[in-house]
Structures are given as C-alpha cells and as structure tokens.
Amino acid sequence: MHWTSAIVFPALLALGAAQQQRPLSEANHSGSSQHASADAPSYRGEVLQLLESLVSIPSISGEENEVGSFLVDFLKHQGFKVDIQFVPPPNDKPDVPDRFNILAWHGDRKSNYKTLVTSHIDTVPPHIPWEIEKGHVSKDTVIKGRGTTDAKGSVTAQLVAVNHLLSTNKHVNPEDIILLFVVSEETSGDGMRAFSDSLKHMNPPLSFDSAIFGEPTENKLACGHKGALFCTAEAKGKDAHSGYPELGKSANELMIRAMNKILDADLGYSPLFGKTTFNVGRFDGGVASNVVPAKAWVDISARVAVGSEKEGQNDVRKKIYDILQETDPEAFTLNCSHGYGPYESNCDVEGFEQIVVNYGTDIPNLEGDYVRYLYGPGSILVAHGDHEYVTVGDLEKAVEDYQKLILHTLGQ
Ligand SMILES: [Zn+2]
Numbered sequence: 001m002h003w004t005s006a007i008v009f010p011a012l013l014a015l016g017a018a019q020q021q022r023p024l025s026e027a028n029h030s031g032s033s034q035h036a037s038a039d040a041p042s043y044r045g046e047v048l049q050l051l052e053s054l055v056s057i058p059s060i061s062g063e064e065n066e067v068g069s070f071l072v073d074f075l076k077h078q079g080f081k082v083d084i085q086f087v088p089p090p091n092d093k094p095d096v097p098d099r100f101n102i103l104a105w106h107g108d109r110k111s112n113y114k115t116l117v118t119s120h121i122d123t124v125p126p127h128i129p130w131e132i133e134k135g136h137v138s139k140d141t142v143i144k145g146r147g148t149t150d151a152k153g154s155v156t157a158q159l160v161a162v163n164h165l166l167s168t169n170k171h172v173n174p175e176d177i178i179l180l181f182v183v184s185e186e187t188s189g190d191g192m193r194a195f196s197d198s199l200k201h202m203n204p205p206l207s208f209d210s211a212i213f214g215e216p217t218e219n220k221l222a223c224g225h226k227g228a229l230f231c232t233a234e235a236k237g238k239d240a241h242s243g244y245p246e247l248g249k250s251a252n253e254l255m256i257r258a259m260n261k262i263l264d265a266d267l268g269y270s271p272l273f274g275k276t277t278f279n280v281g282r283f284d285g286g287v288a289s290n291v292v293p294a295k296a297w298v299d300i301s302a303r304v305a306v307g308s309e310k311e312g313q314n315d316v317r318k319k320i321y322d323i324l325q326e327t328d329p330e331a332f333t334l335n336c337s338h339g340y341g342p343y344e345s346n347c348d349v350e351g352f353e354q355i356v357v358n359y360g361t362d363i364p365n366l367e368g369d370y371v372r373y374l375y376g377p378g379s380i381l382v383a384h385g386d387h388e389y390v391t392v393g394d395l396e397k398a399v400e401d402y403q404k405l406i407l408h409t410l411g412q
Pocket residue numbers: 120150151185215216
C-alpha cells in the first residue's frame with residue numbers, strides 16, 4: 001500500500017475523453033433540474049448533477065477505477081489536493097487492476113485533522129442506471145439507480161455539504177477537514193482496511209479527532225450497528241439406499257435439526273441492539289431423492305447484538321458451535337471466516353433523530369482513537385434491492401445535516 005500523486009496515475013490518463021464526466025461548472029444542468037422550484041436550496045442542481053454522474057458510472061466492488069477517476073477530477077476541480085492509495089485486487093477477482101482509495105484536503109497536508117468525512121464508492125451488483133422521476137423536481141422527487149442510497153447519495157451529500165459549508169461559513173477552517181472515499185466496503189472492506197493499515201506508516205502521519213461515516217440511516221444519527229459473524233457449517237453422514245435409512249446417517253437430517261435448534265435459540269440480546277438474529281443464507285446437501293445424504297453444508301450469518309466490539313462475535317460462534325456438538329458430536333465442523341461485535345457510535349448531537357442499524361459498515365475496519373458518527377440519506381431497506389432509490393428531499397436534508405455534524409465535530 002502506498003500513496004501517490006493522482007496526477008501520475010496511469011488509469012486517469014488512460015480514460016478516454018468520452019468517458020470523462022465533465023466537472024459541474026462546465027456541465028449543463030440535467031433537464032430535470034432546470035426549473036427552479038420554490039422549495040429548492042441553492043445547491044439542488046449541484047446535488048442532482050453530482051449524484052447523476054456518480055450513479056451513471058458502474059462501480060461494483062472490485063471495479064471502482066472509473067468512478068474513482070471521475071471523483072479525483074471532480075475534487076481537483078473543486079480546489080482539493082488529492083492523493084490516491086492503491087488497493088490490491090480482491091481474492092475472488094485476481095485479474096482486475098489495482099483499485100484505489102481517494103484522500104482529499106485543502107492547503108498543505110497536515111498530520112492532524114479535526115474531522116474525517118468518509119464513505120465508499122463501490123456498490124453491490126447488478127448496476128442499475130440512474131433514473132429521475134419525470135416532471136417538476138421537488139423534495140418528493142424520486143431518484144432511482146444503484147448506489148443512490150448505498151452509498152453514492154452519502155458521497156454526494158458529503159461533498160456538497162463540505163463545499164457549501166466552506167463557501168458560506170467564514171469561521172470554518174478548510175484545513176481542519178479531510179475527505180476519504182474507499183473501495184470494496186460491500187465485500188471484504190479491504191479498501192478501508194488498507195487505509196487503516198497505512199496510517200501506521202504514513203508520511204506525513206495522519207490522525208483525526210472525529211470520523212463521519214456515510215451510509216443510509218434514513219437521515220437519522222446512528223447510535224451504533226450490530227456486529228456480524230459469517231460461517232460455513234458442514235455435516236458428515238453416511239450414504240445408503242433411502243429404503244434402508246437405518247444403514248446410513250443422513251447429513252441433511254442432522255443439518256435440519258441443528259439449524260432448527262439454532263433458529264429457536266437465544267443467541268443474545270442487548271437493550272441497545274435488540275436480538276442477535278440468525279440467517280441460513282445457503283443450504284445444500286445430498287445427491288438424489290433416493291439416497292441417504294452423506295454430506296450437507298450451509299452458509300450462515302448472525303447479526304450480533306451482544307459482547308464487545310472485538311469479541312462479541314465469538315460469544316455467538318460458541319453458542320452455534322455448542323448446538324452443533326449437542327446435535328451430533330462427530331458430524332459437524334464449523335468454519336467462520338470473519339466477524340465482529342456490535343459497534344456504538346456517537347448519536348448525542350442536538351437536532352438529530354436517532355437510530356440503531358443492523359447492517360455492517362467500514363467502522364470496524366478503521367482502527368484508531370477517534371469519535372465516530374454514522375449518518376446518511378436513504379433507507380437500508382431499499383439498498384441492495386432492485387428498486388434502490390433516494391428522494392431529493394432526503395439528499396438535501398443530508399446536505400444540511402452533514403454541515404451540522406461537521407460543525408459539531410469542529411467544536412462550533
Ligand atoms: Zn454502504
């Protein structure tokens with residue numbers, strides 16, 4: 001992992017002119033935003049234009065370079081200094097070129113910032129094109145497309161908020177704020193992890209007092225999110241003719257009984273995060289209807305409501321393991337790939353509604369001693385779905401709220 005000047009990054013040069021999105025100042029406003037509306041803030045056109053540009057460039061995890069290049073150009077045009085940080089290809093896509101995180105700031109690079117503003121530029125598949133509801137644009141206007149909510153809506157609102165704040169509030173020092181946009185939040189989180197690792201040996205060093213993470217929280221300030229645990233469980237039995245089941249041992253049957261017990265078990269509860277929930281995401285086993293199955297396996301996950309940030313997932317893993325053992329001490333193996341406990345974030349800021357969310361974020365991937373905030377426009381309930389959307393009002397409220405949050409973190 002190393003940082004380099006964005007100017008020399010070959011991907012930027014390699015991008016054809018036709019693929020380059022125009023900076024806002026040179027671009028025509030989209031047709032829909034040409035009609036000024038009574039309820040429109042001054043930055044409405046800017047919000048619509050930037051979100052349209054970001055959503056129109058597909059950036060499924062592992063393939064974020066084009067949207068990253070657009071963002072680098074955009075930030076430079078807005079007067080930011082920009083560095084990019086290469087991130088190696090993900091394990092399941094070894095042939096994709098190196099991706100990159102983007103770091104942006106004003107003035108000379110300092111070693112300590114008051115506020116880091118961050119979100120992710122990758123999305124889940126498949127790409128869904130940008131689409132804005134026809135007719136007059138108002139706060140209720142719906143914008144559809146992949147990333148409108150998760151999380152290009154957050155990226156857009158964060159950028160417009162920072163620009164608006166710096167141009168309207170003379171008391172804010174632009175050099176107190178640093179921006180970070182990372183790759184691969186939706187898969188391994190290795191974009192944020194690469195950034196976090198690089199903090200140990202960055203030159204000049206880099207630290208920040210607060211970090212504002214952009215993810216869909218329904219425009220509320222999150223008090224935290226549940227932890228998570230991802231595992232594969234396997235049951236080994238013995239095959240036999242289905243007419244003589246007593247001669248075999250059904251791995252499917254063992255798995256069904258074990259999963260039933262886990263679904264009914266108390267995997268932990270806390271007042272802030274509620275119940276630990278359990279999902280059997282993939283279930284497979286056996287070879288044919290008339291064969292007693294010798295092998296069954298499941299991909300499972302839990303959303304962890306209990307325990308510490310670093311260890312909460314282990315409590316849940318132990319409970320799942322114990323139930324598998326109790327079902328059959330010889331048949332089962334359990335392999336957990338990764339997990340973490342629940343993470344709290346600071347939700348004690350005046351003027352914000354509060355929420356607790358059940359999904360994961362990049363917060364566990366960014367180590368260090370800083371105050372966390374988690375906020376963004378749109379709902380997680382439509383993120384990752386085929387009808388992902390955000391409203392113009394959601395985005396504009398987020399622009400206002402991000403400014404409030406930034407001012408709060410600046411002590412103003
Ligand atoms: Zn997200």
